[in-house]
Amino acid sequence: MTNPTAPQQTLRDKAYFDRRATDEMARHLAPAGRSLHETMATSCRILAMTGQEAGLAGQISVRSDRPGAYWTLRFGLGFDEATPADFIEVDRDLNTLSGRGMA
Numbered sequence: 001m002t003n004p005t006a007p008q009q010t011l012r013d014k015a016y017f018d019r020r021a022t023d024e025m026a027r028h029l030a031p032a033g034r035s036l037h038e039t040m041a042t043s044c045r046i047l048a049m050t051g052q053e054a055g056l057a058g059q060i061s062v063r064s065d066r067p068g069a070y071w072t073l074r075f076g077l078g079f080d081e082a083t084p085a086d087f088i089e090v091d092r093d094l095n096t097l098s099g100r101g102m103a
Helices: 014-028 036-049
Strands: 061-063 069-073 087-091 096-098
Antiparallel strands (some): 087 096
16 A cells, blocks of 8 residues: 655666666676687687587687778687687688688
8 A cells, every 4th residue: 555645756767777787887897807819719618618619610700900800710729729819810801910820
């Protein structure tokens, strides 16, 4: 039963709580501080651990800061073997621009 003499409270919308949670997380949670290649290697390892490696044919890529270039896992490695040093930068024709190996 409601109390007719109690002050009415307005309900806040979802955007309010989203902003509040985002602001609080930014203040209280420290970022992981991973490099791009560390994040890519971690992604590969997670895909391998969850059995999703085979369907992707070894393709994990991230757009490079260089226009028209991408970072990808070098040829010949499984996702379960990926380390930050195993990524190469390639152009649209898969020519290696940075790193050792081929795509």
